[in-house]
Amino acid sequence: MERTLPFRWDDDARTLWLIDQRRLPDEEVWVPLTSAHDTAEAIRDMVVRGAPAIGVTAAYGMVLAHLAGEDLDEAERALAESRPTAVNLFHALERMRSHKGDLEASLAEARAIWREVERTEKAISEHGARVLKGQVLTHCNTGPIATGGYGTAIGAIVEAYRQGRISHVWVDETRPYLQGARLTAWELQKAGVPATLISDNMAAHFMKLGEVNQVIVGVDRMAMNGDFANKIGTYGLAVLARHHGIPFYPALPLSSVDSKLDDGSAIPLEERSAEEVTHLRGVPIAPAGFPARHPAFDVTPHTLVTGIVTEKGVIYPPFDEGLEGALASD
Numbered sequence: 001m002e003r004t005l006p007f008r009w010d011d012d013a014r015t016l017w018l019i020d021q022r023r024l025p026d027e028e029v030w031v032p033l034t035s036a037h038d039t040a041e042a043i044r045d046m047v048v049r050g051a052p053a054i055g056v057t058a059a060y061g062m063v064l065a066h067l068a069g070e071d072l073d074e075a076e077r078a079l080a081e082s083r084p085t086a087v088n089l090f091h092a093l094e095r096m097r098s099h100k101g102d103l104e105a106s107l108a109e110a111r112a113i114w115r116e117v118e119r120t121e122k123a124i125s126e127h128g129a130r131v132l133k134g135q136v137l138t139h140c141n142t143g144p145i146a147t148g149g150y151g152t153a154i155g156a157i158v159e160a161y162r163q164g165r166i167s168h169v170w171v172d173e174t175r176p177y178l179q180g181a182r183l184t185a186w187e188l189q190k191a192g193v194p195a196t197l198i199s200d201n202m203a204a205h206f207m208k209l210g211e212v213n214q215v216i217v218g219v220d221r222m223a224m225n226g227d228f229a230n231k232i233g234t235y236g237l238a239v240l241a242r243h244h245g246i247p248f249y250p251a252l253p254l255s256s257v258d259s260k261l262d263d264g265s266a267i268p269l270e271e272r273s274a275e276e277v278t279h280l281r282g283v284p285i286a287p288a289g290f291p292a293r294h295p296a297f298d299v300t301p302h303t304l305v306t307g308i309v310t311e312k313g314v315i316y317p318p319f320d321e322g323l324e325g326a327l328a329s330d
């Protein structure tokens, strides 16, 4: 599969380059970063996004903090405050903490985190492909550009298509930030997977027509009972899937599981600017000053989940036992 990754590390210039995802698919613009401060800003402003990708980016942010001579505690704090929901960011920072003050060890750890993304997503793609058949619907963007590897839900989709298991993908546009329309459509087109873009409010219609056989999505943070946060609109899809008797699968690396949380009620959900709802790519679509809300994520209860696709295999209920076992075998 032709992949565009969200970052490049230039070892000679000791610079992290990010592809500016806000400008995709129109243009491929690479942004150089040389400090943790700039890295935190790039994560907050969505230059890079997607749970695994922001974890790797934050790890390199700590490498840059060493190189730029920034205060390391301050740098870690800034990165931790960039986005609250995806737990991969916090897991990456925790791993980097034990190498504070040692540039070469930090660099080696950041590389290791990135390599793990590649390795786990190969396995997720293979396990996920086995549960897919026919026509699949996905939400938001979970491909290589969101992770730095092969993708989670999209990894499984591409592998299932390669194996001849699925014939077609429904791509939710994913209002308000349009990750589906801009990024998933772009990635599936490059991968040569037949896909059709729909606005989010069309999913129920195609489910009712019998044209959706499974739903597979990504995860930003999963609690130990299988409740999980993902892009706003995921919960609604899970409700629709249950109503229509359609299997519903979240796909994630185990680094997206928050073992400190028993259930999803305490997952911090990011609230982004209302302007991302009242404007479409800078153009107003509502009366000036009209109030709007933009919760960027919602929580889907585990009771609506058929199975959880991980690098260790597909976990079926009871999810708490399955997740505990998978984490313990890590």
Ligand code: MRU
Residues within 6 Å of the ligand: 049, 050, 051, 052, 086, 139, 140, 141, 142, 143, 146, 147, 151, 152, 153, 179, 217, 218, 219, 220, 230, 231, 296
């Ligand atoms: O706000 P975003 O674009 O960072 O949200 C991304 C998602 O919700 C993805 O589904 C999730 O991070 C999983 S990426 C493999």
